[in-house]
Amino acid sequence: MTRPLIINPSILSADFGQFAEETRAIETAGADWLHLDVMDGMFVPNISFGPGVIEAVRKVSQCPIDTHLMIEAPDRYLEAYAKAGSDRISVHVEACPHLNRTLQTIRGLGLKAGIAINPSTSEETLRYSLDAADQVLVMTVNPGFGGQAFLSLTLEKIRRIRALIGDRPIDIGVDGGITVETAELAARAGANVFVAGSSAFKGGPTHYAGNIEALKAAVARGAAG
Ligand SMILES: O=C(CO)[C@H](O)[C@H](O)COP(=O)(O)O
Numbered sequence: 366m367t368r369p370l371i372i373n374p375s376i377l378s379a380d381f382g383q384f385a386e387e388t389r390a391i392e393t394a395g396a397d398w399l400h401l402d403v404m405d406g407m408f409v410p411n412i413s414f415g416p417g418v419i420e421a422v423r424k425v426s427q428c429p430i431d432t433h434l435m436i437e438a439p440d441r442y443l444e445a446y447a448k449a450g451s452d453r454i455s456v457h458v459e460a461c462p463h464l465n466r467t468l469q470t471i472r473g474l475g476l477k478a479g480i481a482i483n484p485s486t487s488e489e490t491l492r493y494s495l496d497a498a499d500q501v502l503v504m505t506v507n508p509g510f511g512g513q514a515f516l517s518l519t520l521e522k523i524r525r526i527r528a529l530i531g532d533r534p535i536d537i538g539v540d541g542g543i544t545v546e547t548a549e550l551a552a553r554a555g556a557n558v559f560v561a562g563s564s565a566f567k568g569g570p571t572h573y574a575g576n577i578e579a580l581k582a583a584v585a586r587g588a589a590g
Contacts, residue, residue: 368536368557370584372577373398373431375540376422377413377511378562384418385425391565394573395581398429398453400540400560403446405436408460409509416442416449423450433481433540433560435508436460440467447474455479455502455538458490468497479538483508484516488525498535500558501526505551506541511562515542520554527555545583552587559584 374396379387388399401419406412419432432451436442439456446454454471458480461467471478479500480491484507491501503523506513519539526537538558539551548559565576 368534369397370552370581370588371397371536371538371558372565372580372584373400373538373558373560374565374577375400375402375511375560375562376418377402378566384421387566387570388422388425390570391573391577392426392428394570395577396428396565398431398558399426401430401432401451403432403434403436404509407437408457409435411509416445419446419449419451429453431455431479431538431558431560433479433502434460435481440470443467443470443474447471447476451476453477453479453500455481455500457481457483457508458494459483459486464494465497468494472497472499479536481508481540482522484519484522488522488529491526492529495530495533495535500536500538501530502538502540502558502560503556504541505539505543505547508541513542515544515547517550520550523551523554523556543580545579548580549583549587552584553590557584557588 404413429452431453468478477499481502505519539556540560543561
């Protein structure tokens with residue numbers, strides 16, 4: 366099944382001192398969704414922000430908000446991130462012993478449910494939860510920090526996940542080290558949602574439209590094979 370190609374800038378790479386302006390600028394530049402990276406200093410070795418920031422983004426943007434919880438025991442916070450204005454929430458397979466239940470809870474809150482998977486985790490961990498998911502978010506770096514290099518070993522995994530999904534209406538996102546070059550490779554492998562931090566925000570607001578246009582052209586080339 367063909368899914369729409371989505372450019373999903375990660376707010377982690379925005380200038381936090383100009384948060385509202387940055388959010389508006391990246392949306393005006395052509396962002397399809399906005400990706401909000403929540404880090405707890407436990408599941409990943411970095412701390413980012415909590416529901417207050419999602420609420421602030423919701424106030425200034427019409428874009429779908431794609432919240433990525435890089436946290437331990439995410440069930441504790443699903444309601445808070447839903448209330449804050451998320452449209453989609455992804456949790457890590459590595460942080461959810463009862464993944465199917467967690468995904469059902471997210472859907473029960475009226476949101477799309479996503480499963481994020483680390484580079485060293487097998488795609489087999491997804492098999493029995495796919496029917497409860499709307500998205501698989503393939504980490505193409507080890508999560509925790511922006512600006513890392515794309516791990517090419519994940520391309521084969523994207524292809525395997527695409528096969529595992531079959532014709533179910535599930536998006537495959539890629540997250541980490543997404544540039545014009547790696548976005549094209551990931552699209553060719555079967556991804557259709559592209560989280561871009563550094564490459565979307567590089568050069569400041571006057572470059573955002575050009576950055577997003579270049580990413581859109583790259584993923585269209587990749588998807589065309
Ligand atoms: O989840 C993430 C890191 O864990 C981010 O989404 C990632 O930071 C994207 O940034 P970049 O495009 O610079 O790699």
